[in-house]
Amino acid sequence: MAGSDRWTHGTDDRAPYILSALFYCSDLMLLWGLLMAAGAGLVPWAFCVPSVVMLAGWRLLRWNRTAAPGRKALSLLFVLASLGGMTVGSAITTIPLVVVTIVHVVCVFGLGGGTGFSVAAVLLTLVGNLVAGRGSSALAEATVMTVFTVWALITARVLLGARQRASDNERLLAELTDAHVELRRYAARVRELTVAEERARMSREMHDSVGHYLTVINLGLENAQRYREARPGEAWAEVRQAQQLTVEALADTRRWVRALKPLALEGKAGAAALAELARSFEGTELDVAFRTEGTEPALAEQAELVMYRALQEGLTNAVRHSGARHVEVVLGTADDRVELAVTDDGRGATDEELDGGGHGLTGLRQRVDALGGSLHAGSLADGGFALRVSLPCGVGVGV
Numbered sequence: 001m002a003g004s005d006r007w008t009h010g011t012d013d014r015a016p017y018i019l020s021a022l023f024y025c026s027d028l029m030l031l032w033g034l035l036m037a038a039g040a041g042l043v044p045w046a047f048c049v050p051s052v053v054m055l056a057g058w059r060l061l062r063w064n065r066t067a068a069p070g071r072k073a074l075s076l077l078f079v080l081a082s083l084g085g086m087t088v089g090s091a092i093t094t095i096p097l098v099v100v101t102i103v104h105v106v107c108v109f110g111l112g113g114g115t116g117f118s119v120a121a122v123l124l125t126l127v128g129n130l131v132a133g134r135g136s137s138a139l140a141e142a143t144v145m146t147v148f149t150v151w152a153l154i155t156a157r158v159l160l161g162a163r164q165r166a167s168d169n170e171r172l173l174a175e176l177t178d179a180h181v182e183l184r185r186y187a188a189r190v191r192e193l194t195v196a197e198e199r200a201r202m203s204r205e206m207h208d209s210v211g212h213y214l215t216v217i218n219l220g221l222e223n224a225q226r227y228r229e230a231r232p233g234e235a236w237a238e239v240r241q242a243q244q245l246t247v248e249a250l251a252d253t254r255r256w257v258r259a260l261k262p263l264a265l266e267g268k269a270g271a272a273a274l275a276e277l278a279r280s281f282e283g284t285e286l287d288v289a290f291r292t293e294g295t296e297p298a299l300a301e302q303a304e305l306v307m308y309r310a311l312q313e314g315l316t317n318a319v320r321h322s323g324a325r326h327v328e329v330v331l332g333t334a335d336d337r338v339e340l341a342v343t344d345d346g347r348g349a350t351d352e353e354l355d356g357g358g359h360g361l362t363g364l365r366q367r368v369d370a371l372g373g374s375l376h377a378g379s380l381a382d383g384g385f386a387l388r389v390s391l392p393c394g395v396g397v398g399v
Helices: 017-039 045-060 069-088 091-131 135-230 232-260 271-279 301-322 351-355 361-370
Strands: 287-293 326-333 337-344 374-379 385-392
Touching (some): 017 045, 017 069, 017 091, 045 069, 069 091, 091 135, 271 287, 271 326, 301 326, 301 337, 301 361, 301 385, 361 385
Parallel strands (some): 287 326
Antiparallel strands (some): 337 385, 374 385
């Protein structure tokens, strides 16, 4: 609990600071008056005992109904000392102590206990004045005591309510903190699974691509070895073909290395990371033009990853499947959405190829759908292939 709350709320082990200040001021003033009167021989020294008992026991009091039996017994002793203090001091001078005691009794014994003590305090004030022969002021002092006891009961209820709300807020804050930590852990796990899934897919693609090249190269070299004496011309043809396939396999491998390179290693994020990915395909006989339209969109982490994978998929497919020479990449915002368009001038793709998932669009579509976006992919009427991804602006923020 914050230090400012301690002044008004307190804790189960400590009274509110403002209540402690009221107690110490009133009890010390009462004790000082009694000590002066006892020193002058006006009252017995025993009259000082209740005030001393209250002063000694104040820091040991507990302020909750679940206090141990020993602590509740100490509270009862404190209550008796308070009543004793009322008998040796005037009602007006002991009102602050009565108020403090009522608040404590309500915290430890409930509203019923506080009401009982209040009634006892009013009756003691009334009877004490009548016994002392102050009948004219008995009713007035009893009325004043009644007003302050009712005020103390209301104050105690307000105090308990404030403490309960503070406790509930702390509990809710702790639960929210735990939930936030759990969500962050879950988000990290989802990212790990996403990366693992993507790597598994790309591993299969690499196996199909590079593995095919190596298989053909191996067969060609075996044929060259067989033909090297009987048909040396054909043997050299096989070697030249194997050499050409080796160059293609090396280029394909380099493309996959670029595609697998994490964004963090690029040292860029957002549109800059997408532009860097587009530039990484230089040297693959593919001319990639990247541009942004309008205000550069601010991409959240999840949206950035999806857009990165979408561009990666579009460029990789342009190199591997379409035979394209030019690709245009446009990133922009429209109607509170972030849009990415990847268009090439290749041969396009048939419906069977798209439905068969050969272009790896199935997993990408699932990611886009999970963020409330849309994905469109297909051949263009005048030739070529287009991949368009649209996501709501701000999606994934705070994850």
